[in-house]
Amino acid sequence: MIAPGNTLICVFSYNRGHTLQLCLESVRAMAPGFKTAVYDDASDDPETLRVIERSRPLLYADFTNPRPKDGRRHGNLYENIQAAMDFARARGFRYLFMLQDDMQFVRPLSEPVLQQYSEIFASDEKVIQVDPRFLRRGNYDIVVHNGAYRHGPETSYSDVGITHLDRLHDIDWRMLDSEQLNKKRLAELGRMRLFPFSPIVMHVPFPTLFRRGRQRLRLFPFNRGKYSFHAMTDAEIAAMDARPIERPPFFREHLRPKNMVLARLAYEIREDGKIFT
Structure with a gap:
């Protein structure tokens, strides 16, 4: 079973100090007892360095x-992910819970949640990842026998999620240099990533974006990288957990954005994918 003793939470970081701080604070609040590591891609942002x-x-x-x-x-990133996998497995961890620095916990990693995620892994040895994010609107298959969701067989991997290290080791897996390549190859090998009934983490809305080491400028909304979601109440x-399985856990239905005034308009009218880019 997934537990603090066999799971390492790893945050991959680059120049997003404000949201890295939020991410680490949410880990401490919502996943107490779990060990946490940070893999930083040589940030030069002073705030990020201070947070670390x-x-x-x-x-x-x-x-x-x-x-x-x-x-x-x-x-x-993919070199860092492979290094984190090797580091975790060498120290006896069975699972690597991968987070990006623009993410936060919104509800606790509780015993019922751990049991639910463990049962997903136990349901099929080809499941290599449980992706505990809230969903964007789209078409999802319901995997009834384990109460999970799947977004097509080709989406077999993500840079985010709880990853079963032994199952990747058993197929001599080494990370390829893009998420798309990793998805394609793992799908060819018949491996699966599933979304649970009860997600616990999400990307923050309107993050600061970096590509090829450079920040991508966006004129609106203002204050990118300063927004987040409220923690869910009991x-x-x-x-959310009382809903029928036929209703996937879409983030718009369950999460409340925080610190938004003018940005709330953009949040309401933009497509789901545009909220996180």
Whole structure:
């Protein structure tokens, strides 16, 4: 079963100090007892460096990859993910819970949630990831026997989620240099990523964006990288978990954005995917 003793939470970071702080605070609040590591892709943003320095006493480990990014779209992310997988497995962890620095917990990683996610892994040895994010609107298959959702067989991997390290090791897996390549290859190998009935994390709305090591400028909404979601109340959690399985957990139905005034208009009218880019 997924538990603090066999699961390492790993946050992949680059130059997003405000949301990295939010992410780490939410981990401490919502997943107490779980060890946490940060893999930073050589951030040069002073706020990010201060956040990592302040957090260091509370971290299980932190690493910086100094290798040049050479114009790669996501820098050294996939090298960092592979390093985190190797590090975690060498230290006896069975699962790596991968988060990005623009994400937050919105509800606790409780015993019922851990049981639910463990049952998804136990339902089929080809499940390599449980992706505990809230969903964007789209077409999802309901996997009735384990109460989960699937977004097509080709979406077999994500850079976010609880990853079963032993199952990847058993197929001699090494990370390829893009999410799309990893999805394609793991789908060819028959592996699966499933979304649980009860998600617990989400990307923050309107994050600061980086591509090939450079910040992408957006004129609106203002204050990008400063928004988040409210933590769910006990009543909201109970209501979400009482819904029928035929209703996927879409983020717009269950999460309340925080700190928005003018940005709330953009949040309401934009397509789901545009909220996180």
